[in-house]
Amino acid sequence: MSTNDNGETKITRERLVELLNEDLAGEYQAIIAYVVYSQVLKGAPYMGIAKELEVHAAEELSHAIKIAKQIDYLGGMPAVTPKPVKTSKEATEMLRADLQNERETVGRYRERIRQAEALGEFALSEVLRGIIAQEQEHEIDLSTALNIEVPPPIEPKKEPRGEKPAAARR
Numbered sequence: 277m278s279t280n281d282n283g284e285t286k287i288t289r290e291r292l293v294e295l296l297n298e299d300l301a302g303e304y305q306a307i308i309a310y311v312v313y314s315q316v317l318k319g320a321p322y323m324g325i326a327k328e329l330e331v332h333a334a335e336e337l338s339h340a341i342k343i344a345k346q347i348d349y350l351g352g353m354p355a356v357t358p359k360p361v362k363t364s365k366e367a368t369e370m371l372r373a374d375l376q377n378e379r380e381t382v383g384r385y386r387e388r389i390r391q392a393e394a395l396g397e398f399a400l401s402e403v404l405r406g407i408i409a410q411e412q413e414h415e416i417d418l419s420t421a422l423n424i425e426v427p428p429p430i431e432p433k434k435e436p437r438g439e440k441p442a443a444a445r446r
């Protein structure tokens with residue numbers, strides 16, 4: 277981690293790869309959640325959204341492939357472990373869990389796009405912009421099914437700021 281003239285943390289390629297691997301673990305989680313929830317959601321009011329969740333599952337798989345491709349391009353090794361998936365028998369609880377994850381995902385990708393651009397990785401930024409547009413669609417679908425307004429994205433925890441690079445500390 278290095279700092280710019282304002283003493284703010286500047287992203288490195290290595291850190292970007294680490295963060296993209298966390299994003300990839302989130303995409304795996306989303307695939308699993310949508311595969312399972314689309315099949316176990318029961319009840320007439322949820323038949324429409326259950327079908328929609330099958331579509332989400334396929335879109336999350338395409339996100340995972342795109343992120344893995346970018347990690348490989350940046351010289352990293354794509355992660356193989358999903359973030360934990362919440363299980364429930366309650367339809368609204370499943371939809372809320374999905375929505376919570378989507379909000380975190382949108383927050384993470386907003387940050388990732390800024391970081392990609394800071395490093396001049398414009399193709400990565402382009403790929404992430406395509407993905408974030410679909411994640412926002414997912415938020416709308418889930419919020420509609422829950423009969424609520426789309427809540428704001430959840431901001432990721434801030435990177436430590438003002439930390440001096442190791443070489444400059446001595």
Ligand SMILES: [Fe+2]
Nearest residue numbers: 303306336339
């Ligand atoms: Fe996704």
Ligand SMILES: [Fe+2]
Nearest residue numbers: 306378411414
């Ligand atoms: Fe999504």
